[in-house]
Amino acid sequence: AKRVDAIPIAQYGGRHAVTMLAGGGIGPELMNYVKQVFRVGGVPVDFEDVQMNPKSESNEDLEYAITSIRRNGVAIKGNIETGSMNRAVISRNVALRNELDLYVNVLHCKSYPGIPTRQKGVDILIVRQNTEGEYAMLEHESVTGVIESMKVVTQENSERVARYAFEYAKKQGRKKVTTIHKANIMKLSDGLFLETSRQVAKDYPNIEHNDMIIDNCCMQLVSNPHQFDVMIMTNLYGTIVSNVVCGIVGGAGLLSGKNYGDHYAVFEPGTRNTGTAIAGKNIANPIAMLNAAVDMLDHLGHVHHAKIITDAIDKTVNEDRIHTPDLGGTASSTDVVENILKHVQKATKTIYWI
Ligand code: ADP
Ligand code: MG
Numbered sequence: 001a002k003r004v005d006a007i008p009i010a011q012y013g014g015r016h017a018v019t020m021l022a023g024g025g026i027g028p029e030l031m032n033y034v035k036q037v038f039r040v041g042g043v044p045v046d047f048e049d050v051q052m053n054p055k056s057e058s059n060e061d062l063e064y065a066i067t068s069i070r071r072n073g074v075a076i077k078g079n080i081e082t083g084s085m086n087r088a089v090i091s092r093n094v095a096l097r098n099e100l101d102l103y104v105n106v107l108h109c110k111s112y113p114g115i116p117t118r119q120k121g122v123d124i125l126i127v128r129q130n131t132e133g134e135y136a137m138l139e140h141e142s143v144t145g146v147i148e149s150m151k152v153v154t155q156e157n158s159e160r161v162a163r164y165a166f167e168y169a170k171k172q173g174r175k176k177v178t179t180i181h182k183a184n185i186m187k188l189s190d191g192l193f194l195e196t197s198r199q200v201a202k203d204y205p206n207i208e209h210n211d212m213i214i215d216n217c218c219m220q221l222v223s224n225p226h227q228f229d230v231m232i233m234t235n236l237y238g239t240i241v242s243n244v245v246c247g248i249v250g251g252a253g254l255l256s257g258k259n260y261g262d263h264y265a266v267f268e269p270g271t272r273n274t275g276t277a278i279a280g281k282n283i284a285n286p287i288a289m290l291n292a293a294v295d296m297l298d299h300l301g302h303v304h305h306a307k308i309i310t311d312a313i314d315k316t317v318n319e320d321r322i323h324t325p326d327l328g329g330t331a332s333s334t335d336v337v338e339n340i341l342k343h344v345q346k347a348t349k350t351i352y353w354i
Helices: 027-040 060-072 092-099 155-172 189-201 214-223 235-249 287-300 303-319 333-348
Strands: 016-021 045-049 074-077 104-110 123-129 133-143 146-152 176-181 208-213 230-233 256-260 265-269
Touching: 016 027, 016 060, 016 287, 027 074, 027 287, 027 333, 045 287, 060 074, 060 092, 074 287, 104 155, 104 235, 123 155, 123 235, 133 235, 155 176, 155 189, 155 230, 176 189, 176 214, 176 235, 189 208, 208 214, 214 235, 230 235, 256 287, 265 287, 287 303, 303 333
Parallel strands: 016 045, 016 074, 074 265, 123 230, 176 208, 176 230
Antiparallel strands: 104 123, 104 256, 133 146, 256 265
């Protein structure tokens, strides 16, 4: 049986332990905001902080982090830097997703009415293959001056992604699933991905299925994003389309992304940025990481606390309109967080202390 939506067993009287991987750049400051909000909201979650040295040439830190996630089942993470230029040292973020077999990435792109953007009322669900495709990291120099890079598409993973998307669409009452591809050029790899999604679609006669070439998709997204409902795609198209859609609804600081496998779940900001240039300046938008924390609470079954924090975020963004510079505002990160804390505190009627 698939365990994608299974809730990890609560330990110690209803409390959950989760792994916290702050990563580099703005990761640590954003994680502190998550901790503050959880404290004020009385959220029954304990964090196991795991530090990773970006300059490390060994995989010891990475293995420790993976062991921690295996133990807890759930993690919240920032973007981990891979500082080493050594070609043999692979991206920690990619390695972590592969090791835990987090085969699907889910990004819910929904407009906030309080944020001024060209396109209003966008509500798209991006379901992305998260472990193979162009991220297979199988590159080599066959002869001097010639690099070959392998794109790996398997029927099994294509099917898992399609199945996840259609099941989600069914559960959420979504109407349409669109497969994004370049099967006119990459006839075998993208052809397999597309054909597999067509096969899976047959099991869901009440959901419309269509497909679109990736380049046309980018143009359509910018000019008429409302035609999209649920989208499925391979790994590299997924990261590009996710960034396009995040840009349409307000940028890198807003939305969260969910990584699922059959056994583990990892929550993080949707566009996976490090934010090194804005670290320590009190200007990073805390919303994306807080949304990731809310996703994590929903996954753990703490829906009451998740709702309180979501409402506090929505009020801050849409009604109080306290926006950081990335959204065109003048508020600092801590202005936003303090306002969220005020709403959380009102909702939980606990004592306000930070
Ligand atoms: P990468 O990690 O891929 O190098 P960057 O850190 O350069 O990406 O982030 C891309 C852009 O998004 C930068 O302009 C960065 O300032 C911005 N950005 C990322 N996260 C946030 C955030 N939480 N708040 C505001 N801006 C952000
Ligand atoms: Mg950068």
